[in-house]
Amino acid sequence: MPQLRAIVRAVRSSPQRQQTWFKEIAMTMNKEDDEKSPALMLILDVKTRWSSTHQMLRRALDYREVIEGFVSRHRDLRQHELSEADWRSLVLVTDWLKSFRSATTQMSATKSPMLSTTHAIFRGLQDELKSILRSLPNTVDVKIKTGLIEAHRKLSDYYHKFDESPFYMWSALLDPRISYEVMKDDYANDPTLAAYLEESKEDLTTYFHDPHGPFATIRPSSFHSLKNFVARFQRKTKAFVRDELAEYYKLTQDPEDFMKCNPVQWWTAHRAQFPNLFWLARDILSIPGSAVAVERIFSGGRDNISLRRASLHPETIRVLMLVKKKLHLARAEVNAALRK
Template sequence: MPAPLYRGLDSYIRCLAHILNLIVKDILRNLGSGTMEQAQVACEFLQPGNSITDQSAIGRLRVLALWINRSPQRRQKWKHICKLNNLPDKFVAYDVATRWNSTFRMIDDGLKSRQQVNKFLDLQEELPPFTLQDWSWLEQIHTVLHKFNELTLFVSKRDPQISLAVPIYYELHELLEDMREGNGDFANLNQNIRAAVNEGMKKYEKYYSFMDDCDTYYTALVLDPRVKGELVLRELQDDNAGRMILETIRTNLHQVYAASNPEHDVAASQLSSLEQNDVESRMLRKLQARDPPLSDIDKYFDTSPISVADTTGKNWLCNWWKMHKGEYPGMAAAARDYLAIPASEVAVERVFSTARDVLGIRRYSLKGETIRMLMLIRDGYKW
């Protein structure tokens, strides 16, 4: 009886984009970045004679962006100041609560519009100006968030490959360690930012433990012929954990995908035809009574990773297994099961988000099945 492929919560795959979101939000929370709700309350408080002084640099930038965008007069004043100083008049986009990297974009806009912000605040009484220390703080946070933004965009692609989940976890750990220890690009990082990153590391360790207990991630990694088990052995070289993981995966694959080997079937049929009790038959039985040939699973594990010149094509990994399914039938069956799992839910949520365009004021009586079909057709047509 083969072992079941998926085992409930033990095989649960967590969205990588969501994990990144939780890690960065913990970092921002410990930096006192504030929330959109707090910014809205601050904007209501901003009246002639009132000012805000208890907000962090990120919080005040958010309040400024929201405050300008709330009023046509202030937007016009911003444009006028920019025009007088021959500066771009692009507004600083305020962030939204559901996307952490909108905070990164807001800070990015703010740093690019540093001159515009300073000149605008020089003419305001309600909002205090940004000091050099504030701008330095924002630049350091921007450096930290820029790396997370790259990873977020990578795992938010239409087809995020599950085989890259383990490398992303390893890279994320190195990134957090460098930030916490002040290595490389983060050598001048403020101690308070490092402390906040340490809180993000705690969230990372929680979800890494979930990943480490699930064979699905490691099996998907092994199914990349460029890597196989080499990355696991290199990252876990201090103990025997890497070899144990690979042996467990190999055993599980044998149990689930123990399909008959075509070469072995041919050998067995030849032996069955040699049941005669003459000299020739006995000679051939002795020659062919060897161990059966290696299964394609063992053959795949025991050969070195391959070198692929071009992997930029769409779904190249699935296409590679399609081309080599005759050589590795068992492993190809595993690839069909495991590589169909997405690394994040962003693409699915993106499809759901189109429902607001499908279900409008003139189309509010559509049946659920009709909406489902329209959303799927729209998504398929778009791509």
């Protein structure tokens, strides 16, 4: 990996090197044909860009022949020349990182709830790392094996962090795409997770049925203009108390609509059936699973707050950011209408 990074930095180091790179592509891969895909620059991974390492490796593998030719023609890069074993290792690592890139892409989504799938994503990554470690040959590079072990430990640390908040598991229990019975079966071989699931379910039930809690009664959706003062003389009947949470757990999961279901839209459609539970599900499922949305806003704010506009008033910045978001949404609506 350090060898490849050194090569990528050298290729991108100057306009002259970049021009030489594109000429190397033309000679090696015969890219003059306009019908073929355009020549691309190598990607350098950075710590602040998620999945950039996977992108760097995938681009390098696509241009392996070009990289080898470029290195052979530059004496200062021959010390970083990659062997056949190095390329095989890069293929393995690229394949492994594909799952991590998919996971980070799903967890950074902002148009659909993702907090409920966090446990499933990290559990899936851990299982995949275990499978990879078991299948590694004895001849594999020690650095690769060490990196996989450290990645597994880091995921375990995140699991402990999740346990500090009940909302991760509560959101999973309230996600119609995820069945409690299915989670119970999935955790059957892990006593710790099985116990945590039951504990979370019990805590959610206690919180929802708290007589002094926010979900003890249906939230009023409107105000009546007239009050019925004679209602006090009506015959008192014993009210039937519905256990909405128990009814929700009894619902069967539809496998065909599993991927199509949007949790927020599902709860909106079933609001009449679960009038109290709807509010709890809406509040929990609206919790963002990561800080990606906030980071995107800060990154976009750099366009408005430049060096020459560093003295903007906070209210002015707020208005500019809101106007920018409004324009972005309006442009998206226009593009959607044109596609139709």
